[in-house]
Amino acid sequence: MWRLEQRSAPSVPMQVATPFIALAASVIAGGVLFTALGHPPLPALYAFFIGPVTTSYGLAELAVKATPLILCAIGLAIGFRAGVWNIGAEGQLTLGAVCGGGLAAMVFYDASGVWLLPLMLLAGAAAGLLWAAIPAFLRTRFGVNEILVSLMLTYVALLALSALVHGPWRDPTGFNFPESRFFPPDATMPLILAGTRLHLGFPLALLVALIAWYALARTILGFQLDVAGLAPRAARFAGFHPERTVWLVFLVSGALAGLAGVIEVTGPVGGQLVPVISPGYGFTAIIVAFLGRLHPVGIVLAALVVALSYLGGENAQITEGLPQAVTGVFQGFLLFFLLAADVLVRFRLRRVAHA
Amino acid sequence: MMDAAILASVLATVIAAATPLLFAALGELVTEKSGVLNLGVEGMMLVGAVTAFAIAVVTGNLHVGVLGGALAGALMALLFGVLTLTLMANQVACGLALTIFGIGLSALLGDSFVGIPLDGLPELDIAGLTDIPMLGTVLFSHDLLVYLGIAMVPLTALFLTRTRWGLVLRAVGENHEAAHGLGYSVIPIRYAAVAFGGAMAGIGGAYLSVAYTPMWVEEMTAGRGWIALALVVFAAWRPWRLLLGAYLFGGVSILQLYAQGGALFDVPSQVLAMLPYLATIVVLTVLSSRGVRALLAAPACLGKPFHAA
Numbered sequence: 283m284w285r286l287e288q289r290s291a292p293s294v295p296m297q298v299a300t301p302f303i304a305l306a307a308s309v310i311a312g313g314v315l316f317t318a319l320g321h322p323p324l325p326a327l328y329a330f331f332i333g334p335v336t337t338s339y340g341l342a343e344l345a346v347k348a349t350p351l352i353l354c355a356i357g358l359a360i361g362f363r364a365g366v367w368n369i370g371a372e373g374q375l376t377l378g379a380v381c382g383g384g385l386a387a388m389v390f391y392d393a394s395g396v397w398l399l400p401l402m403l404l405a406g407a408a409a410g411l412l413w414a415a416i417p418a419f420l421r422t423r424f425g426v427n428e429i430l431v432s433l434m435l436t437y438v439a440l441l442a443l444s445a446l447v448h449g450p451w452r453d454p455t456g457f458n459f460p461e462s463r464f465f466p467p468d469a470t471m472p473l474i475l476a477g478t479r480l481h482l483g484f485p486l487a488l489l490v491a492l493i494a495w496y497a498l499a500r501t502i503l504g505f506q507l508d509v510a511g512l513a514p515r516a517a518r519f520a521g522f523h524p525e526r527t528v529w530l531v532f533l534v535s536g537a538l539a540g541l542a543g544v545i546e547v548t549g550p551v552g553g554q555l556v557p558v559i560s561p562g563y564g565f566t567a568i569i570v571a572f573l574g575r576l577h578p579v580g581i582v583l584a585a586l587v588v589a590l591s592y593l594g595g596e597n598a599q600i601t602e603g604l605p606q607a608v609t610g611v612f613q614g615f616l617l618f619f620l621l622a623a624d625v626l627v628r629f630r631l632r633r634v635a636h637a
Numbered sequence: 638m639m640d641a642a643i644l645a646s647v648l649a650t651v652i653a654a655a656t657p658l659l660f661a662a663l664g665e666l667v668t669e670k671s672g673v674l675n676l677g678v679e680g681m682m683l684v685g686a687v688t689a690f691a692i693a694v695v696t697g698n699l700h701v702g703v704l705g706g707a708l709a710g711a712l713m714a715l716l717f718g719v720l721t722l723t724l725m726a727n728q729v730a731c732g733l734a735l736t737i738f739g740i741g742l743s744a745l746l747g748d749s750f751v752g753i754p755l756d757g758l759p760e761l762d763i764a765g766l767t768d769i770p771m772l773g774t775v776l777f778s779h780d781l782l783v784y785l786g787i788a789m790v791p792l793t794a795l796f797l798t799r800t801r802w803g804l805v806l807r808a809v810g811e812n813h814e815a816a817h818g819l820g821y822s823v824i825p826i827r828y829a830a831v832a833f834g835g836a837m838a839g840i841g842g843a844y845l846s847v848a849y850t851p852m853w854v855e856e857m858t859a860g861r862g863w864i865a866l867a868l869v870v871f872a873a874w875r876p877w878r879l880l881l882g883a884y885l886f887g888g889v890s891i892l893q894l895y896a897q898g899g900a901l902f903d904v905p906s907q908v909l910a911m912l913p914y915l916a917t918i919v920v921l922t923v924l925s926s927r928g929v930r931a932l933l934a935a936p937a938c939l940g941k942p943f944h945a946a
Contacts, residue, residue, distance in 0.1 A: 286725075286944075288944065367729060369733065420918070420921075420922055420925075424922050424925045424926040425925045425926075426918075426921050426922050426925040427867075427870065427921065427925070429676065429729070430863060430866060430867050430870075430917065430918075430921060431918050431921065433860075433863050434860070434863065434867075434914040434915070434917050434918050435914075435918070437859075437860050437911070437914045438911045438914050438915065441907040441908070441910050441911050442907070442911075444907045445905040445906075445907035445908055448905065448907070449905050565737060566737075568733055568737070569734075569737065572730060605744075605745055605748040607741055607744035607745035607748055607855075608741075608745060609741070610737070610738075610740055610741020610742070610744055610745070611738065611741040611742050611745050612741075613737060613738075613741060614734065614737050614738025614739075614740075614741050614742065615738070617730075617733075617734040617737060617738070618716070618720065618731075618734055618738060621720055621724075621726040621727070621730055621731055621734060622719075622720055622724050622726065624724075624726060625724040625725060625726065628725075629725070
């Protein structure tokens, strides 16, 4: 009989190994799923995991999809380290897109100049930050559960986007489609690789990851966040105010999600506001944050893996006729297997002679 | 001045709209009373909804469909139980994972059921009662699940306060060390509570797909699972207050529908659709600002893992 026995300290090798264990288990589970759906597993697995990245265009798409995931997940990870749960990145992303994109679609639609795109990025980040400030304020002032508030605000933000593109922001020359005007050329993300959709947002996201790594690993701020998460009482005695932690987490993660939103509408979405601008990046970023071990470098790698699941779903739909919903199931598998495997970080399996 | 007959039918729709929230929130209440916080209600509802719909379409039997929905919700909850109770993973993270997984799984299972019509659960005609003017429309023109949902309120309250196992369940939620010391098996009791919560969420989802709007649409729960979680806080973990809360939220969502249809206000429909979510935030804020009292009502071991040394 096997028993779980608590380790005296979390196992560092296991912390590195479990994401790979989870990934391997998810691939196997994916094969079982494909078989259950009546598809031979090997061609389906190839179509899902390898087919999409066999071309330079595919590799560039991987980076395009990873960009919003990295930005959102870094913000969320900062919070998860401190035990603050911002679940509303999707809403903050949407509001960032609305405000940044609205600037180009409704105010500066015939403007030009290099100032335009930076201004939009700032506006989007500010909008995400303000939207995230609501759960932070309610949590610190009234003690309201931040999970539920940030989530409810996501539904509100999605409805706000829908109301705007169906109503006042609809393109007057757009044949009544629920879409805004196209942004002027200077209000779109510059492409950085010919023949692909790879844009400036990806290096920007990598830069954010680098800054986050420095801030978390090398400054007192990162230390404060870790203490707040691991030992809230100790953090209080050390003079780290829990309210300040909540504010910091929400403002940073909101701004990053908002930034991701503007990057999406000025980049891959195609330079206009449409009713749906994200296939759930803000939620999927939760998986990315955990799979990346709440560490900026891990998050970049995890974002690429999860980005592959989006491409794989699309590709498997085209070549194998699999429903695109397998993407969501695979993402669910990943997080489940990771959380299950994580037991090995804190516990070891020990064989006992008899019960 | 609103016509009395219209008012009666509005009140009847409020009761119907409250039913999925009532099921899901009652289940979560029992789960939380045992000390487990399962944030996967939305995912369990969705899988319950799609399973119930698929079984109802295939077998032609709505009641078997609802049972299937309950079973599917319970299975989802047991998955959560294995992770959080046996493997002691973080409950918040696992609950979120359950919702993400449930959204994906329900979309996959429902892929071939989109757009298929289904005759919804019939309204029961209760001899003598349904024909009472007004009252008959409001109270006695519903399907079986509506009555079952209401009946679950006193049953849950009685179970938690008047039965031996209800008291044991609460003891496990308030102080698992003490309950363990007294010889009660903390983990199996929590498994039972989690499975019950999942089955109830599954029925709540099933109500949506086979009775309320008999069809399957991806993510058709539209956040009701999260509102159910908020309702448990609203009710301060008391079943009767939960009933009140469910009707309040049912009322808000119906108000929004009528305001859209009747163009009571000159605002876009999306703005009115925000009402239930905004109402949830307002209610949570009002409750939380009274501070300690609401906090004291929460089970003391809520969200804490238990590992028998």
